[in-house]
Amino acid sequence: MWFTTRILFARWCFGRRWIIAGNHACRHYKKDSVPLPEGPASPASVTEIRQYLKAQNIPFHDGYSCIHVPSIFAEEPQRVRHNYSLFIDKTTGFFLCTATFVEGNWQDFQASVELRHKGVVVSDLERTDMPRDHAAEDARHIWERALPLWELLDEQETLEAKAVFGISSVSNTTLKRFCVRYLRAARALVFPWFSPSGTSLKGLKLLGVERQGEAVHYVENTLPRPSAYHNLFGLPLINQRDTEVVLTGRELDALVVHQATGLPTLSLPRGISCLPPALLPYLEQFKRITLWLGEDLRSWEAAKRFARKLNPKRCSLVQPSDQQLCPLEAFTRGKNVFKILRSALPAGHKSIISFRQLREEVFGELANAEQVAGVKWTRFPELNKLLKGHRKGELTVFTGPTGSGKTTFISEYALDLCLQGVNTLWGSFEISNVRLAKIMLTQFAMGKLEEQLDKFDEWADKFEDLPLYFMTFHGQQNIKMVIDTMQHAVYMYDITHVIIDNLQFMMGQEQLTVDRLAVQDYIVGAFRKFATDNSCHVTLVIHPRKEDEEKELQTASIFGSAKASQEADNVLILQDRKLVTGPGKRYLQLAKNRFDGDVGIFPLVFNKTSLTFSNPVKSKAAKLKKVKDNDNGVPSKKAAANDDEASKKKQTQSLKNTVPAPGTFPNEPVTS
Structure with a gap:
């Protein structure tokens, strides 16, 4: 996020983010230098780490989540004062020296040990207290212009500011102890991020308030951006x-x-x-x-x-x-x-x-x-009525005909949840991550960015702040490697939703001396166990069997044995009814719901410009049809034909009684 801090300030809220600008033109979004996510799996197990330390005669003891060793980066006087100040994460192998703030991965640590044996001092590893690009400088400018909340010039202003944030009972002594400041230009509290020693400012968080009736919503903004803000x-x-x-x-x-x-x-x-x-x-x-x-x-x-x-x-x-x-x-x-x-x-x-x-x-x-009941979708209110919400620890199986838009729909489905803070991991084995990210960015911006490239950075910066991660796999992969990567992501980023698109692309490298259906059952069971053990929702895309295209898909249409539908908590089917006279109609069917048993179907409206299936805001609410558990949830073709005929009659009658506005119909000349 870009903050300009010269002379005069203007304040406004843009997309629930505070934007502060000076009296000159500036670009309000700036890409911070964010380190790439670490590798998909730990390079060494905790047993291997212990064995290496013993072999190198490095003393250590086990902590709660880290192994403690004397720092190999500190000088002798520091080493005595900061005994056992280097911590090695038992799960990832990454280390941090709290005496010198040197950090790195397991290979960095091994290389440093080898170089130290040779008498070489390693000094080029990243220090955690070094500023990332201009974030620390921007933070310092804002910090200098913010005033201590406990000693504003006007005591009434202090009382009013504290009342807005609901901290009227918090004493000035507490505010002073924690160094809380107030930025008048943004009407926001400023919380500092100091280094552990308290000697340098590394970043800050701005907290504003939005009131909607009696409800109070806090608006946060950080420097550096959230992915690098570790305060x-x-x-x-x-x-x-x-x-x-x-x-x-x-x-x-x-x-x-x-x-x-x-x-x-x-x-x-x-x-x-x-x-x-x-x-x-x-x-x-x-x-x-x-x-x-x-x-x-x-x-x-x-x-x-x-x-x-x-x-x-x-x-x-x-x-x-x-x-x-x-x-x-x-x-x-x-x-x-x-x-x-x-x-x-x-x-x-x-x-x-x-x-x-x-x-x-x-x-x-x-x-x-x-x-x-779980997190509610904001773009698919009809789905909330049936499924009630998105819950952790469940397995959802999603299927649909080839070319019906499964990936496009599930992208928006996952994006909706991600926008509400659901940490999401995408495993796209069929299409590239670049293409997937392009689809999701278009859905996020609700329009084609090809036609407005000048706004790309603005949307991309906001999209980058979402808790969204991608596996780097493509094509056929081993299930053990995929599960290990998912475990790593849960530990590193607290992932609570994993999308696998799709199952068939993962089945080529399984070295099991059994038939193809048994391999699929094994993989489905592995995902089921992962979801339960890690309290993480797994959405699994599976292609259907090759059947008559004129028939509607059912739960039994899912490729493989019945294990997928049996293990699943929810089964979603994207129905695509082909029409000879024009584009077909698409419906989303909930065929299984273990949470409360409600199943049903509702129509989807595809917008080619924004690549979204969610209903437009101005359109009439789609009618939801609930059905019994033993019904496949799909309206019969006869009923659908009657509905279409009735709709056409109603539309014809409406056109007779209404004078269309100029330019309403295609190829109609518009007169000015």
């Missing part, structure tokens, strides 16, 4: 002797928890969306971590997901309820914050538990039925 807000205040910490999802929550309890408190940089593994070394010193991320079901699921990274044995989770709201809300209502923290549930589970241990979670699901 544990409050980290410089942590003492080396601290053994307990509270993790919150928002900076405002961290302020009130610390003020109410005095406990060390940190805020995660991307809230409930992701816990970057790069932050794990800074959390190794704590023997007890309490996660209090919010008040809804998604926050609770994120807390359980993050606890698996942090080691569940040391984690406790504050479960949302009517009495245990988000920290800021609980503090505002006068709740006992310390008591809520002490009532947190342990994250670790035994192999056998009783209903008593499940009781609160069962009550939570009953009390929050709408949230349990």
Whole structure:
């Protein structure tokens, strides 16, 4: 994001992002230099890492999520003061030295050890405190123009600003301790990202407020961009002797928890969306971590997901309820914050538990039925009526005739969820990632960018900030390699939705001495297990059998044995009815719904300009047809013909009674 900070400022909100510009023309979007995602799999297992360290006579001990070793990059005096300050991630092999801020992958570490044995000092590895392009410089300019919130010139302005963000009860002492500032030009709070030593400014987050009636929406903007923003807000205040910490999802929550309890408190940089593994070394010193991320079901699921990274044995989770709201809300209502923290549930589970241990979670699901149903689609409201929502841990099988637009539809289907914060991993084995990204960018911009290339950077920068990742596979791949890559993505980016397009392209390299159907059953079972074990939704595209094109597809039309439809929680079919007189009609059929049993079908309208299937805003709402479970959900051709005939009669009658506007029909001359 580009911020210009000269003399006068103007403020406006563009696409839920704060844009700040000076009194001269500027480009409001700038591509930051973001490192490419790491390799698809860990180069070494934790056993291999331990064996290598032993072979090199490097002392080490196991931490919660990292292996601790003395830093090979620090000088002798530093090495004594920062003993065991180099952390190697057990899952990825990536390392970070908290004494010198040198980081790298496992191969970098091995190369550094070999060079050190030869007496060569390695100094060209990336340092985490170095600015990325101009992000740190831009952040410093904004930081210098922001004023300390606790000492604005007008005391009334301070009170009003605190009231807008709901922190009237937060003391000036707390604001000063956490160095919170206020940017008048944007009417936003400014939270700094200091290096762990607190000596340099690495970035910042701007927090604005949008009010829609009684609802309050927070608008965040970060420097550098979100994918490179790794700020544990409050980290410089942590003492080396601290053994307990509270993790919150928002900076405002961290302020009130610390003020109410005095406990060390940190805020995660991307809230409930992701816990970057790069932050794990800074959390190794704590023997007890309490996660209090919010008040809804998604926050609770994120807390359980993050606890698996942090080691569940040391984690406790504050479960949302009517009495245990988000920290800021609980503090505002006068709740006992310390008591809520002490009532947190342990994250670790035994192999056998009783209903008593499940009781609160069962009550939570009953009390929050709408949230349990999952994330709602904004572009496909008819799908919400049938499927109720997109839920983690499920397997969806999607099929449709060749050339019906399966990839185009599933792209918009996934993009809709991604826009709502669902971290998404695409595995496109049939078409290239470039072509897929072009389709999704067109759907994101809702129009052809070929005709407006001057706006490409604007849309591309916003698209780049989505939690969207792509596998680099193409064509036939081994299922084990694909599953390993998915596991890596779940750990690195907290992926909660994986799309595999499509199954048939993955079946060529399976070295199994069984028939083709058995191979497919094995792969479907592997995806089913992955979805359940990782609380991740997997959408699996499967081509149908070759059947009569005039017949509608059914669940039995899915290629292979019945295992795919049996293992699936949901079965979606893109029906494409061919017409001799013109373009066919497309419908989306929900043929199986394990969540509540509702199945049905609704029409889709394809827009060639935007490559979207979602209904236009101005069009009449599509009629939804619910059917019984034993019905295939497809209207009969006779009924469809009657509907078409009735529609034509109605249209003809309407044309007789209406005078068309000039230019309404093709080839009609328009007079001025």
